[in-house]
Amino acid sequence: MNRESSILLVLDIIRRYGPINRYEIAKRTLFSPATITSITDRLIKAEFISEIPANISKRGRKPINLTLSNGNHLSVGIEIDSHHITGVVIGLNGDIIKSKKSHIDKYAPEDIFGEIIRLYNSLIDNLDKNKILGLGIGIPGLIDPKNKKVIFSAVLGWKDVYVNKFFENLNIPFFIEDNVRAITLGELWYGAGIGKDNLLCIGAGRGISAGIVINGSIYSGPNDRAGEFGHMVIGKDGKQCRCGNYGCLEAYVSTEVIIEKVLEGVKNNAYTGFDPKDESRLLEEIINTGKSGDKFILNIFEEVGEYLGIGIANLINFFNPELIILADELAKAEELILEPLKRNIRLHALPPIPNIVISRLGSLACAIGSATLAIKDLLYSKLDSYIGGGS
């Protein structure tokens, strides 16, 4: 093929399997060691990778490991959620250089993107502007990343918002993506999914959806609709969902359902400790109360875990993933939800049952994943301008 795709291949191997030495890269790529030497030379000169000593002790010359280098190229990622925007700056290897968070209470696109630009500027304030590769934004809703359009966002109350115009003055490559897919990308490259080829990242919050990783990359489907399993029917003729159908997963599992059940319980059982007015902190309080062993709350998570477990088991049977990552709001409940979830998955999924873990990047997952969008764009297509021609 052409020169560039060989470089991209080597770089992708280093990203996925690094730190890795030249000899191993040669074996994985089927290139000769000589070729790997020449390609990695140029990547080192362009400061994309760097050598780190390997300390395995066999006979013979010690291998020199190569890894994506931090610091020389940076990317900014921003998450929009219902109450905040969260920003991070990361290096190529995912290390967090900086992070910042701010509250929002106005939801018009102008307001939010204005705030994002303020946050962006404050993040890159004392950094070398030339090092910034780009900006990625994770948005809850139905996103068209190609045309940089938010098709629909229930959380933000947006419909057909074109994002381009807000950033044209910024003069920096920028990308948007659905928040769950951004989380998935972050976890895949830098979190719980490192080294995995096929996994599902379940985003459970107000709605339920999954980021799908196939053969090491995100699968969005031909219409960017893949992963939307919130309205999977698991209880035919069961509880009515807001979509009108009966028995959808989302009718049984969501942060709203949990809050509803708790508030109803508060009414009946004279619960204390909750301030139902601070909606944004209610779930947090519920989780804390549950973690301290409250039977009523435990029982609610048990119920939710059963339905979510069936939903995920259905996906496991169909998709045969190596790993399930639980992310977004519900993931904050950790063992509280994980334990009943695992139990019910074992009941309904056919072996082999994959590991089920909580998001490793936690509250920064979406921002980190969004920053990864710009890194991915660079690593997959735009090296030319950074690596000169000629050998």
Next chain:
Amino acid sequence: MNRESSILLVLDIIRRYGPINRYEIAKRTLFSPATITSITDRLIKAEFISEIPANISKRGRKPINLTLSNGNHLSVGIEIDSHHITGVVIGLNGDIIKSKKSHIDKYAPEDIFGEIIRLYNSLIDNLDKNKILGLGIGIPGLIDPKNKKVIFSAVLGWKDVYVNKFFENLNIPFFIEDNVRAITLGELWYGAGIGKDNLLCIGAGRGISAGIVINGSIYSGPNDRAGEFGHMVIGKDGKQCRCGNYGCLEAYVSTEVIIEKVLEGVKNNAYTGFDPKDESRLLEEIINTGKSGDKFILNIFEEVGEYLGIGIANLINFFNPELIILADELAKAEELILEPLKRNIRLHALPPIPNIVISRLGSLACAIGSATLAIKDLLYSKLDSYIGGGS
């Protein structure tokens, strides 16, 4: 990259998008037209592709279309089902050269593979043996294609059957695959799925499973378990399944369920025209009666279509395929099942709703798909021995 992978890429473009001219191949591959000329020259010399005149009428020199050539390289495919083995010989472009079918009534591996070898020999009898690329076999059950092992087959009553030993004397490359995946491959390369990148092929017979096509190739999952959605729970706390759980799709949808319902109806309503003893033709008779407008049968397909529709809608929401192909036994019911199926999918799947069609290769789908296994192996990895080096 190396020469071979460029050749494979061009060949795959011709397979997927052919007949196609050199100029279009250049655009799709990002190779220069000059490169395409040199690669296609060699492919023509090796008789993998041939030129056919294009009859589109624009200005300028007419393009010369290239297509996989038939006749110079052949592949044999064989399907094992509960009562027959079916064999075909196809060319690279999927044209059927020959087909043959025989009954089986003994199910020991020695018996079946003995019969397969007889069928194979009779199929290649008057053909040039040098042209035969290989033999593929589609088997109902859980298959490990890499180790050529049938892990489990309920239909055949097999467990841990190693297939290698039966073919070592034949001295020809051979491959095995799960029957639904074989059907899927056949439909993708030569049937209803030509040109599609992401589709599901639903195999509905005694059991229910799906062949998954992602980015133009079959996805089997890390453990070859992908697609097994027969035990997807769609009716929590519903009808008990033979697996022990409640509400599985297979408890509501399978040829056995249909036959059961009909036989029960026969008992109650004094139905005539069925001979319940000839199990292998019963479903056929049921379908024929339904097609002639019998209300009782129509109603059964309506019920089955509802449940299958919900199951498939769940997959559509999750997977966002471009196309759904219905195959295997139930597909023989054609409109009888398709109409209620489509109706219920529209009720439960989020738009955009993909086309839903019946298998185009029909009763030869599995055999053709199995033959495709050997062609795929050749086209994806073994060209070296056919195409000499040098430019």
Next chain:
DNA sequence: TATTATAATTTTATAAAATGAAATAAAGGA
């Protein structure tokens, strides 16, 4: 009918990429 414009393909000289083989480097062990 000859000419012109256009489109597809091929030729050819050149540049770039990839490799094999030999050389070098860096370690452990005798």
Next chain:
DNA sequence: TCCTTTATTTCATTTTATAAAATTATAATA
């Protein structure tokens, strides 16, 4: 110390890919 092993690099050569020009073949036009 020298030998063996393993990793990496050098360098001459082969292979692959390309750009630019040339050729071929066609439809539209004069």
